[in-house]
Amino acid sequence: MRNSVACSVCEVKECPILQSCSDNWIEKLSELKHTSHYKPDQNIVHENNPVMGLYFIYDGIAKIFSTGINNKTQVVRLTKTGGIIGHRGFGGDKYPIGATALTECTICFIDNKTIFDAFMENPKLTFALMMYYSKELRNSEAKIKNLAQMNVREKVADGLIYVNTIFNEHNENNQINISRKDLADLIGINTEQLSRNLSEFKKENLIEINQNQIELTNLEALNNMILPFQYIY
Template sequence: MKNFSVKCTDCETSDCWILKFCSKEWIDFVANNKVSHFYKKKQHVIYEKTLMEGIYFIHFGKVKVYKSGIGKKQQIVRLSKTGDILGHRGFNREYWPISAEIIEDSNICLLRIEHFNLLLKNNIELTNHLLLFYVDELFYSEEMARDLSQLSVRERVADALLKIKNAYCPSKEDKCVGVLLSRQDIADIAGTTKEQVSKNLAEFKEEKIINLNNKEIIIEDSDRLNTIANHSRF
């Protein structure tokens, strides 16, 4: 981890919450109070059960957010990217309830919690956006809990591939996922084992739903993956 410097006024991250929902006065406030760092792949931004510091903003990069269970088994709860925030799950807590690990070299800005609280009190658009964001997070968590208990392993692996694609390759023309995430990462999203992921990926390849090129996964038929993931149940 090392320091990097970019002025908020020069930032090209169009999805940054600060730039989108704060007034010019408060953008300047953030610029004067944030701390920015460059992280390499595999480094941690947040460790579960350590002291909560503030809210992180991803200037650019990709991060996996996970919780640790019995035997330190990971459950990936969110895939974050450029423009997203980290640390909101620890908001108003003393210790982090999650960990966040870099999966692609990233620049990330930290705003101390007392400064973030001032932003919320003085920027109603930011507060409203955060509220709606929490609503979406709650819905997603409820979906995840239901899926882990009701979907088959095959359905969960298909769903995990779609989650990765939607997070990091949202364009319909972009078929590639899994370049940055290992088979174990996919298993940690799907709530299964690495061996089950490999088995199901081989079956999907045999059915011409995906193609495999070393660690690269290429989705050839998103519609069939959606059908397998049982997305029609909604």
């Protein structure tokens, strides 16, 4: 556990609570939330566990995943500071996804009853979550359509660009730190296909590789590979 940051002084402007709740409710949620710190690879949400509430990312990056047939993992998306975890299970019995910290994460948890009461008393918060759902749905539909039409090389370029937008939204160093397995599970290919294409990209001076760290040295060329597809990031 880490000392909770009061919502009234929180600097995460993307947080829907700050954007949409009354001052009284911001103070109330600040008192009732639980703030926890997670190390890289530590589970935040266990897939199929009972839905207990919503998780709001104060700082860090997490992966959201689902386990399929033969325990094959599909990384559904990555989420970062200002993102929400567990909303797809809200109102249901079990979380349909799992979540694990990719970097060190600080996360605020609000239980079911408290968040439900907040929705009822703050219509703008309900609307904000609806818009969050809507954006996710659009992105998911575009991703499914794109991946069905992309070849492996295009999938790898698309995946690198997507991860880069998560890691480097506010800077231009274009360096990402993600395991081969997580990247392959995100793209929907196997690690052998991924490694082969990363090696080709390196030979073409599109990227540099240092263990799990990948630097996108020619972002323009990578973007050009996926120009025919709907760019959702």
